[in-house]
Amino acid sequence: MNTQDKHWLVRPSTIRLLWRLLIGILVILTLMDLVIEHHPHFGLDGTFGFFSWYGFLTCVAMVIFAKGLGFFLKRKDTYYDG
Amino acid sequence: MMDSVIPPGLFLIICAPILALASQSALRRPLMLIIPLMALGLVWMVPDGPVITASFMGFELIPLRGDALSRLFGTIFTLMGFAGGLFAFKQKSTTELVAALFYMGSAVGVVMAGDLITMFIFWEMMAIGSTLVIRSANTPGAIKASMRYLKIHLLGGVILMAGLAGYLGEGNPVLFEAMSLNSVSTWLILIGFLVNVGAPPFSAWLPDAYPEASFSGSVFLSAFTTKTAVYVLIRGFPGEEVLIYFGLYMVFYGIIYALLENDMRRILAYSIINQVGFMVTGIGIGTQMALNGAASHAFAHIIYKALLLMSAGAVFYRTGKRKCTDLGGLFQSMPVTAICGTIGALAISSFPFTSGFVSKSMIAQAAADQHMAYVWYFLEAASAGVFLHAGIKFPWFVFFQKDSGMRPPDPPVSMQSAMILLATLCIVIGLFPEQLYALLPYQVDYVPYTVTHVVNMLQLLLMAGLAFFVMLPMMKRTLTISLDFDWFYRRLFPALFDLLGRIIYPIYGRVIDLFKNRLDRLISLVERYNGVDGILARTVSTNSAGALGLIVLALCLGIFYQMQ
Structure with a gap:
């Protein structure tokens, strides 16, 4: 399929743009930590860009944990049909 | 007070068969929208405090009670019923909609119940309504899943009922208010609630059953059971x-x-x-x-x-x-x-x-x-x-x-x-x-x-x-x-029963063989006396029967006389 026939949202050029936009917004959001008021409750949550790195790392951890658990728990989806 | 307020839960439940009667008519669709809206109005007409009271087996029941928490859940349940009814316009199965109304009504009944017994009755009705919503998708998968779903909820209901019986037996008030986890019975009540909330180890019933419902059925299902359980936890624990x-x-x-x-x-x-x-x-x-x-x-x-x-x-x-x-x-x-x-x-x-x-x-x-x-x-x-x-x-x-x-x-x-x-x-x-x-x-x-x-x-x-x-x-x-966890009751336990059967059956066979000869002799003995021509099976005249009775009575009399 020609690139131009594709829906504009799925063209590689749009996807590249969306990636850049996402990275840009993330950088700006994280840098906003320098100017906004902080209300840390515990300690770790007062570190620079806490919500950014915490969000990223915990998500990576959850995906890896799920993947690992999947090795033990995944079965063909016809498992119970027999 | 009583005559001016209609219990919204009961209203929905009574409307369910009315909807069933209208299944073939053009009225079905508007009814499915108007009934939840009317129930929403009724929820808001319930004033604060106990509204209806009744005596039952020595308990002072409050089948209808209003307060902010009840109203919040009653509002969202009926609002959801309206949106679900709209979404289900193209649903061919009226059974599903009738079940959904019944289900919605029992959920509203739970959140507006002022006492534990009323709560429990609506709670159990909810299990039946929701099972029917799943089953009415009428695919083999849905029918099987609905039965697994029902069994788990009946189990939860039995645990809850045992807890409630114990709780009330200990002399606690029947009023539905915060309880503390200081006895076996309150723990059982909590476990009963937790089954419906989808807590471990009883979480699997939800992803097992809800996705098997029809395109509109799963919308109704997502709203009521777990959220009613959230309500009873807020109220009770x-x-x-x-x-x-x-x-x-x-x-x-x-x-x-x-x-x-x-x-x-x-x-x-x-x-x-x-x-x-x-x-x-x-x-x-x-x-x-x-x-x-x-x-x-x-x-x-x-x-x-x-x-x-x-x-x-x-x-x-x-x-x-x-x-x-x-x-x-x-x-x-x-x-x-x-x-x-x-x-x-x-x-x-x-x-x-x-x-x-x-x-x-x-x-x-x-x-x-x-x-x-x-x-x-x-x-x-x-x-x-x-x-x-x-x-x-x-x-x-x-x-x-x-x-x-x-x-x-x-x-x-x-x-x-x-x-x-x-x-x-x-x-x-x-x-x-x-x-x-x-x-x-x-x-x-x-x-x-x-x-x-x-x-x-x-x-x-x-x-x-x-x-x-x-x-x-x-x-x-x-x-x-x-x-x-459903693997345990869908695979392991059936497999264990199977295994048990395979072990027990040969042993059982041997035991039977061992006793077979003696058993045969016993049977022929019994047959000789009690069989068709056996001495004990013969018909006797009324006179001889009367005489025999007289002898037995005389014997009894003699024995008792000796015992004095």
Whole structure:
């Protein structure tokens, strides 16, 4: 399929743009930590860009944990049909 | 008082057979909209305090009681009934709608019951109504799943009933109010409640059964059972610490299983448990802020979860497919469904300016206020995880990702309007939370929209989004399911019974052989005297029978005389 026939949202050029936009917004959001008021409750949550790195790392951890658990728990989806 | 108020739950239950009578007529559709709206009006006509009282077996029952918490749940249940009725316009099975009304009525009955016995009766009716909603999809999968579902809920009901009987037997008041976990009976009551909330180890019934319902059935199912259980926990066990652990487990259980799942409706089913986990954690924290958070989150959740299941239902209705591996690229031909589904996905992720943002953050705030550091860290990680498993995963694999090549149109207008209605509600509640806050059981002392809060939430969520796309190769969909606790009762226990049978049967055979000869002799002996021609089976004249009786009586007399 020609690139131009594709829906504009799925063209590689749009996807590249969306990636850049996402990275840009993330950088700006994280840098906003320098100017906004902080209300840390515990300690770790007062570190620079806490919500950014915490969000990223915990998500990576959850995906890896799920993947690992999947090795033990995944079965063909016809498992119970027999 | 009594004659001016109609119990809204009972009203819905009585209307169910009326709807059944109208199944063939043009009235069915308008009725399915008007009945929930009338019930909504009735909910709001119930004044505060006990409204109806009755005596039953020495108990002073309060079948109808009004207060802010009951009204909040009654409102969202009936509102949801209206939206669900609209979405179900094209549902051919009137059975499903009749069951849905009955189910809705019993859920409203539970949240407006002032005493434990009334609550229990409606609770059990709810199990029957919901089973029928699943079963009316009438596929072999749905019929089997509905029976598994019913068994778990009957088990939960038996445990609850045992707990209630013990509780009342100990002389406690029948009034439904906060209980403390200081006896076996209150623990049994709690376990009964936890079965319905989807707590471990009884979580699997939900992703097992709900996705088997019809395109509209799963919308009704998502609203009532778990949220009624949230209500009874708020009412019965606020501040019980053990609920924090159950809640946190459920939150992560939902995320991990949803990440592994391929069926779009099962993804959403797991995310129900995840979201209810937030509420259960809030109930465990137990402060006014936390309980307000749990109650408002239940309200917001019913709306966006119904919306998500509607968008999944619309896809299922048009394509007949449920697996992510078969779907993708549907945004091109189903833009309304895709946009509404995405709004629901943002709301479930507590994105700023949606309903989830103004409700869920109260629970995390309560954890921070109580200096529960670990609870807070877990809740924040889980918030990021919600975006991962439901906020992005669901819309991404259904509406975007690879192009499946399918170009189904958006669903009929009725289904579209139901989705647009709920999507609007998600945003309106997010923008103007005061209306929802005014409905909550306690005074709300919380400002959701501060620059810090909005920025922090966006950082958390968008980074979760980044993590999703970075990790995408690890999340390639496969044609698999993941084993859960239901494996024990669907595989292990039946297999054990089978094994037991195989061991016992030969032994039984040998024992029988051993005794067979003696048994045969015994049988022939019995037959000789009691058989057709046996001496004891012969007919005798009335005279001889009378004489025999006389002799026996005389003997008795003699024996008793000797004993004196």
